Amino acid sequence: MRRLVMLPLVFVLATFMQIGIGDMMARLGWVLMPLHIALGMAILAVVAVLMRVGKSVASIRLISIVTLLLLVLQIAVGFDLFFRGVTETIETIHQLIAYVIFFSSLATLGIGYKTRV
Numbered sequence: 001m002r003r004l005v006m007l008p009l010v011f012v013l014a015t016f017m018q019i020g021i022g023d024m025m026a027r028l029g030w031v032l033m034p035l036h037i038a039l040g041m042a043i044l045a046v047v048a049v050l051m052r053v054g055k056s057v058a059s060i061r062l063i064s065i066v067t068l069l070l071l072v073l074q075i076a077v078g079f080d081l082f083f084r085g086v087t088e089t090i091e092t093i094h095q096l097i098a099y100v101i102f103f104s105s106l107a108t109l110g111i112g113y114k115t116r117v
Contacts, residue, residue, distance in 0.1 A: 043070045
């Protein structure tokens with residue numbers, strides 16, 4: 001039951017964060033590309049930590065939530081870069097990779113809840 005409530009909530013929160021952070025980042029133009037790269041590296045680091053230490057349900061859930069937040073930030077920055085003129089091909093590849101990470105994080109979050117019950 002908790003998972004059914006949590007997943008739509010995560011999607012709504014992610015959407016609002018994307019809009020708000022994307023708007024905020026539009027004012028910081030020159031910081032965007034380094035920030036985008038740093039967020040991508042942070043996501044990879046969090047996923048690597050998840051693979052290594054994600055033994056308990058609490059740590060899996062915590063790392064999944066952090067990964068989701070980082071991914072939302074990266075997608076927001078990516079959208080802003082896209083609207084500044086990055087080619088469609090690069091953006092499409094970027095979004096595909098981002099969504100794979102996003103849905104795998106959601107799946108991990110779901111596994112955490114399932115394991116707990």
